[in-house]
Amino acid sequence: MSNISQATSTAHRPVYGLIAEFENTHDLMHAAEKVRDAGFIWWDCCTPFPVHGLDKAMGVKRTWLPFFVFGAGATGTAAAFVLQTFTNSFGFSAWALVKVTGYPYLISGKPMMSLPAFIPVMFELTVLFSALSCVGLMFLFNGLPRLYHPLLQNNRFRRATNDRFFVVIEARDPKFLRGSTEAFLRTLGASAVEAVED
Amino acid sequence: MSHAPHADLSPKNTQLGPGSLTLRNAAAGIGIVCLGAGVYLGKSGAFETDARTFWKIYLVSFLFGLTICLGGLFFVIIQFLTRAGWSVAVRRPAEALASNLKWIWLLFVPVLWMFFNGTAGTLFPWADLATLEANDPGIAHVVEKKVAFLNANFFLLRAVVYFAAWALLAWFFTNQSTLQDHDGAMSRTKSMQKWSGPAAIVFGLTTTFAAVDWIMSLSPAWFSTMFGVYFFTGCVTGGYASLALITARLKRWGFLHGIVTGEHLQDLGKLLFAFGMVFWAYIGFSQYMLIWYANLPEETGWFLTRQVGGWLPITLMLLFGHFVVPFVGMISRWPKRFGLSLAFASVWMLCFHWIDLYWLVMPEIPSDIGSFASYGDLVAKYGTQSNGLENPLNYILAFGVLSLVVAGSVAYLQGRSLVPMRDPRLHESLSFENV
Incomplete structure (x- = not known):
């Protein structure tokens, strides 16, 4: 997909959320703790393999x-x-x-x-x-089966199944503000932060 | 993968203090006094105990101690067989239980001695065919065909083989593990892994045959092809309950801080739940179901005896106390994760494991059990028979054997650190977390 078409579509489509890319689990774990402490609700971590201790770092409650x-x-x-x-x-x-x-x-x-x-x-x-x-x-x-997800449209996110770790904060979160949340994610040591369209 | 563990491996955290010496000596003293007093009282007929009842009580007590130690040995073998990482931090207590197998045969010598002074028939009816013929010709007729297996010489030889095998396995695994503390050689782990396969086979065969020899042959006409597995479920119940109890106790005494965590306790709880409660019930029911359904006279009498008189409450007690109540109590996550609740469950399971052995060994199948026209007639005749639980000898002897096992385990733990310090998988165990 060319940059031009992406830019055009951004203008028309609402933002699904922000993704922040991390290069290793240590950075991800650290970032997850910070995002948890910042009080976000609608967010998630995406990793290529199960990361032990991530549930705790994210503050995920035990399932019913x-x-x-x-x-x-x-x-x-x-x-x-x-x-x-x-x-x-x-x-x-x-x-x-x-x-x-x-x-x-x-x-x-x-x-x-x-x-x-x-x-x-x-x-x-x-x-x-x-x-x-x-x-x-x-x-x-888990809201399954779900045949479409906005994240799957993102090229950078493809590496979530390979060698990159992502924190995703959704736009519907009450604390989500495009500019400040993006700045916040950058302070966590993300190697890249990108907006994802819905 | 998660935060790197900074466990405190200093002697203060991983070596028993001088207080354990007192515990060991007290346990050994109490054990010897209880056993001595129990044997003296039983032999002199106190509490209206006849010779057969005394020897059966002695056998129950011995098996109580033996199964606990066999459970410890099984745990150690399985950890090497599966190359398990999580369990390294809790392996030493299991080794301590297994190490008792090096001397526990001493307690069985009096039973074997009965074959030399000619009184074995009081405990094992097949050992005195003439008396059996006089009392119960029907049973004697069946037993006569089993003489090729059930004879004194072969029985003694088998007993020696079992004890030798268990002592050898216990020695091998405890010795290698201890030596690794000093030299840290990877080859020791490799060799234990290599031999754990054959060890598991030897363990399975010896425990199965021991169960047949020492429990099933008490009612020599009865047979169940599942009995060895049932006995094995008892071994793991006793072994895992003791292992969880010792681990929880050590933590309570302030050892293993940051080494054994709630994660390890949860896994010990899972094993106790899976083997002691679910597996026991599964095997116990499978055995009962087949015999109940087939309804063959020589098989059904064994269960029928346990359904009348004083044995019915014990059977129901086992169903609820060994399975239903602890199953519901331990099914969720949190009771397994805290030392106190896990220790409570372990003590509970140890009590019911003893009752299970008592239920296996003590009941006498009446020779006329197959001759009643209805269940009502059977109850009319045998409905008032006592289960003998009120006899204090039961508790004196069981407590004596248990104390000796405690003394032996503490003695083992005194001689080395409470965790295998230089096991190659120790780090993996320290950072272990349940998903």
Whole structure:
């Protein structure tokens, strides 16, 4: 993309945010702490590989996901128990979209409702419910699937998957002011600061 | 990758002080007194203990100490097998547990001695076929076919092999690790890594056969192909709980400051959670499920015995105390990260590990267990049998063995620093963080 066309488009499109490029994780970590302490909310770090300790430096709070997964797992256990108890142990009918009838099945003289036989299914459904809800909610919390992102239009940002580390501050942040935020990012030791269009 | 650690590796932080000498001597003294008193009381029939019950209690106590030490050895082997970096800072306490395997066979000598003075039949019914034939011809008929494996000479030979293997493995790993503190040779880590594979195989085979010999053969007609794994889950429960407890204690006493962090505690907690709670329940249920479903008379009696009378509360106690309650309690992140909560969970699991062994060894399968028309008839006859938990001998002997294990572990830690100072992966361990 030529400079001219970029300049033209900048004039017409709103700014998504500012990216600051860093050359190593040490500088990035240092910058993340400063941005965190400056009180920004809508910002992120982009790195080619997981950087240990970055969550702490960014002040990222722990996710609530485990609590939802625990709830989903418990639901799975209960669902499996009810399912088996109903289908295996009771003769009455119930409406679940269509009319279904429990079918009492006598297996080698064991009681109709024998818990040991139900446990494998209860275990499996617990795992199934937790695993699916874990992945599903992780996607939901992360705003995925997302087929377009403004950062992917930026040429400099391509190196985020290779050998450069980025701090991105979005324009929707209440503290975001194009000029002062750009100056602030430069003080953090960024090798380059650039605006990204939406 | 993160901030470089500046851990304090000075002797003040990594060497036990003179106070540990008092602890070691007190533990050794208490251990010997408890064991001596327990054996004397048991042999003289105090608390209405008959010979068979006494020897079973002795066996439970011995296995309690043994499984803890085997768990420590397993931890050490696995760290080298997987080339783990995180665990270097907490490896010494595990080595200390494993080092007890060099002498713990002494406590088993009295059991082996029974084969020489002809009283082995009191503990192992298969060792005295004539008496078994008279009391329980049905069982004797089954056991007669197992004589090729269950005979005194082969049993003694196997016991010697197990103890020799464990002592050798414990010696090799503790010795190499200690020598590395002095010369820092990379070749020692390489050699421990090389031998950790064969060591794991030897460990798996010996513990499996030991479980069959020393616990399963107490009810010689019963069999479970999963029993070795079940015994192994007990080893890791006891070992990991003790390892977490020792590590938390050392931190509480002001050692390992900045060396062992919440990150390491969390991983020890994860291991305790995964092996002691989940894996134990998984294997325990798998064993129960197959036997319950197949409903073969010679197999089911073992579980049926544990479902009537005083054994039912213990079975339920295990289900909830060894699995459900600690599972829910330890599932989240924070209880694993603090020394106090982790130590509490470790003590809890050690108690239930002892109950688990008690539940494995103590119940007697009635010879007429398969002859009842209904469960109600069985309960009518055996519903009042006691589980024997009120016998103080249980606690005297278990405490005695545990004290000796504590004394042995402290003695090991006194002789060297609390972290492997010149392990090539120490730096990796110090900067370890959970993602």
